[in-house]
Amino acid sequence: MTDAANALPPPVESRLPVDNLSAVITLDGVSKRYGADSVAVDQLSLAVPDGELCVLVGPSGCGKTTTLRMINRLIEPTAGRILIDDTNVLELDPVRLRRSIGYVIQQGGLFPHRRVADNVATVPRLLGWDRARVQSRVDELLELVGLDPARYRRRFPHELSGGERQRVGVARALGGDPPILLMDEPFGAVDPVTRQRLQQELVQLQDTLHKTIVFVTHDIDEATLLGDRIAVLSRGGVLEQYDTPEQVLGRPATPFVADFVGTDRGVRRLTVLPIEEATLFQPPRVSPELTMAEARAAAAGSDSRWAVVVDEEGRLDGWIDLAPSRVGTVRGNLVRFEVAVPLGTSLRTAFGEMLQHDVRWIPVVEGSRYLGVVTPNSLHAAARRSPPAPEGDGDRAAPGDRAAPGDRAAPGDRAG
Numbered sequence: 001m002t003d004a005a006n007a008l009p010p011p012v013e014s015r016l017p018v019d020n021l022s023a024v025i026t027l028d029g030v031s032k033r034y035g036a037d038s039v040a041v042d043q044l045s046l047a048v049p050d051g052e053l054c055v056l057v058g059p060s061g062c063g064k065t066t067t068l069r070m071i072n073r074l075i076e077p078t079a080g081r082i083l084i085d086d087t088n089v090l091e092l093d094p095v096r097l098r099r100s101i102g103y104v105i106q107q108g109g110l111f112p113h114r115r116v117a118d119n120v121a122t123v124p125r126l127l128g129w130d131r132a133r134v135q136s137r138v139d140e141l142l143e144l145v146g147l148d149p150a151r152y153r154r155r156f157p158h159e160l161s162g163g164e165r166q167r168v169g170v171a172r173a174l175g176g177d178p179p180i181l182l183m184d185e186p187f188g189a190v191d192p193v194t195r196q197r198l199q200q201e202l203v204q205l206q207d208t209l210h211k212t213i214v215f216v217t218h219d220i221d222e223a224t225l226l227g228d229r230i231a232v233l234s235r236g237g238v239l240e241q242y243d244t245p246e247q248v249l250g251r252p253a254t255p256f257v258a259d260f261v262g263t264d265r266g267v268r269r270l271t272v273l274p275i276e277e278a279t280l281f282q283p284p285r286v287s288p289e290l291t292m293a294e295a296r297a298a299a300a301g302s303d304s305r306w307a308v309v310v311d312e313e314g315r316l317d318g319w320i321d322l323a324p325s326r327v328g329t330v331r332g333n334l335v336r337f338e339v340a341v342p343l344g345t346s347l348r349t350a351f352g353e354m355l356q357h358d359v360r361w362i363p364v365v366e367g368s369r370y371l372g373v374v375t376p377n378s379l380h381a382a383a384r385r386s387p388p389a390p391e392g393d394g395d396r397a398a399p400g401d402r403a404a405p406g407d408r409a410a411p412g413d414r415a416g
């Protein structure tokens with residue numbers, strides 16, 4: 001290399017410090033050996049599509065950190081190729097490469113003796129931005145991660161909580177607006193409540209930023225919550241399965257994966273399964289204008305003791321008990337639902353609402369239109385249902401919970 005190539009690269013004004021990088025990451029037969037009999041990663045091949053969040057998950061020592069650090073060349077592979085788009089990272093200047101790849105580690109990895117603003121300003125300054133631009137970028141990033149710049153700018157890392165340090169770590173990694181983020185167990189050192197909040201914030205951030213993210217964790221729940229795709233690794237960096245959370249939980253590819261995701265994978269799947277219209281339970285629907293006798297007649301033929309009250313425009317009014325002792329009008333007997341959820345909500349959320357409000361029917365709406373109800377049985381059926389096979393020959397069970405005894409209980413506990 002010439003002296004010029006070893007000097008600091010010139011300031012780059014483009015969004016991407018390395019020209020023309022978008023962000024498809026391809027690992028092609030990548031291995032890392034430490035000595036003759038120590039294989040950290042073994043011929044790993046996988047591709048992370050542009051704008052997706054891929055989680056590397058597996059037990060401690062399975063090669064997750066090694067894999068991550070080979071992408072930004074903090075570790076050099078023993079064999080194989082790593083491409084960003086079509087460029088072998090080994091052909092890129094490592095310093096410039098790392099400026100186009102944000103890197104977040106546990107505890108944020110902040111410089112302890114530098115203030116928050118200086119930590120966040122690291123890459124913008126390396127890129128040669130002027131003072132004003134750096135300052136406004138720092139404030140913008142702090143706001144992005146939910147920290148008030150006026151309060152936090154001048155603090156030192158030791159003056160922050162674990163969650164705040166982690167947010168600053170994310171802000172710093174986003175400094176030069178890199179297309180790629182590598183995150184190594186970033187939320188591993190914070191308490192469970194803070195961790196959950198940081199996970200939600202990352203989901204929201206990714207909704208707007210669409211970075212290509214490789215996220216490392218040993219926690220399968222975190223993996224299924226965050227990942228568009230999950231790579232499950234076993235010891236020696238062996239790829240056991242690379243697929244969507246739904247497939248990994250619903251169709252573990254190997255005994256290792258089945259064991260790793262655990263016996264409660266059915267419950268875990270509720271987190272990744274959205275409510276679908278076809279699987280909703282359809283109790284009889286009656287108009288609020290009817291008398292109770294008319295409502296019973298309208299619901300005759302159904303074995304349900306309760307009916308959902310829906311107005312002419314298809315909007316949900318509530319529900320009624322169809323028992324013969326109930327007289328008068330539907331309106332006079334109407335019970336409002338305490339909660340309704342939009343179509344597409346996760347079954348896990350619907351289940352949570354069911355428990356919190358102690359009700360058995362959770363009505364599902366799309367805009368103002370009522371679609372049907374989620375019941376304990378529909379949750380059960382969904383958790384047991386296999387996801388469709390990739391070829392499309394799925395074995396979805398019928399919704400089939402119409403006459404299930406569980407649903408004969410009252411939809412809400414106010415029915416007495």
Ligand SMILES: Nc1ncnc2c1ncn2[C@@H]1O[C@H](COP(=O)(O)OP(=O)(O)O)[C@@H](O)[C@H]1O
Nearest residue numbers: 034038039040059060061062063064065066067
């Ligand atoms: N510098 C090193 N020298 C020798 N072995 C190492 C080195 N770094 C990591 N390893 C080994 O490589 C394997 C994978 O490590 P690592 O990638 O850190 O795993 P993980 O992040 O999944 O916990 C482990 O068995 C670890 O002991």
Ligand SMILES: [Mg+2]
Nearest residue numbers: 061064065066
């Ligand atoms: Mg690690």
